[in-house]
Amino acid sequence: MARSGGSNSSRPARKSGRPAPRGRSAPRGAGASPPRPARERAPRPEARTFRLGVVPGATPGKWIAAWRERVPAVTLELVPLTVAEQHTALTEGTVDAALVRLPLEDDRLHVIPLYTEVPVAVVAAESHLTAAEELAVADLAGEVVIVPRDDVLRPVVPGGVAPAFDPPGTTADAVATVAAGVGIVIVPMSLARLHARRDVAHRPLTDGPPSTMALAWLREGDTPDVQAFVGIVRGRTPKSSR
Incomplete structure (x- = not known):
């Protein structure tokens, strides 16, 4: 008995196309999403x-x-x-x-x-005026009253003695002169503390000019x-x- 010479058409046909590799994006077309714009950095505030x-x-x-x-x-x-x-x-x-x-x-x-601020009288550490805890303007009569060029109080001391020398340029210079045993200077409390030295002392001036x-x-x-x-x-x- 002769064998049948039929073809293999009964077998399922192989697919001719290969599957697209994973991860490859579809080609951009009319329906593709537009690219995202780059983020702009916020300007730094000016110092x-x-x-x-x-x-x-x-x-x-x-x-x-x-x-x-x-x-x-x-x-x-x-x-x-x-x-x-x-x-x-x-x-x-x-x-x-x-x-x-x-x-x-x-x-x-x-x-x-x-x-x-309370005004104070800055005096030499050995001055007799340091015996009191506080002073009045009247207590300064007869004292040499030094008023530096940068004075801020414009003190008036009845009976005070004007210096025989030119006014010091600064309060610091005036305090140094007081430390040498010459005169007194009237300043706000904060300036007395600013220019404090071991050879001077200060006492509140109860009726002096405030600042x-x-x-x-x-x-x-x-x-x-x-x-x-x-x-x-x-x-x-x-x-x-x-």
């Missing part, structure tokens, strides 16, 4: 500096500490000023604000009085940084409103 003028005797330490805690992004720069320079520094914009001594009369300025410290700034320069410092000085908390 700022708050310039605070400080006259001799001012003690802003606790306020500076509070500023660094509350406004760390803004550098606080201390600018030393003499009392003679304080007005010009404010009106010409050398400083943003300043701790000053009154009087300071100018309608262009905001001025907030802070505290008033008031204040915070001042230009009305036209009333910036958020200025108001932040004003709030610190006034004792406002970070959550307090103006």
Whole structure:
């Protein structure tokens, strides 16, 4: 019996196409998603500096500490000023604000009085005036009263003796002269402490001229940084409103 010569058509046909490899994306066409735009970096805030003028005797330490805690992004720069320079520094914009001594009369300025200092008489350590715990102006009659060129009190001492030499240029020079056993000088308490020496002493002057410290700034320069410092000085908390 002859074998059938039939073809293999009864077998399933092999697929001619190969499967696409995994991970290969489909070609971009009309329905493809557009590429994502690159992220833009946010601009860095500009570094700022708050310039605070400080006259001799001012003690802003606790306020500076509070500023660094509350406004760390803004550098606080201390600018030393003499009392003679304080007005010009404010009106010409050398400083943003300043701790000053009154009087300071100018309608262009905001001025907030802070505290008033007791005046003291600085005398030689061996002076007979150190026998008292405090003095009155009358107790200084007959004493040589030295008034330095940077004086801030303009003391008047009835019966006081004017020096036979030119006024010292600074309070520090005046205190050095007192230490040498010549005369007395009348200053605010903070300046007596600033220029303290072992060879001098100071006593409160009960009826002497006081000195008031204040915070001042230009009305036209009333910036958020200025108001932040004003709030610190006034004792406002970070959550307090103006």
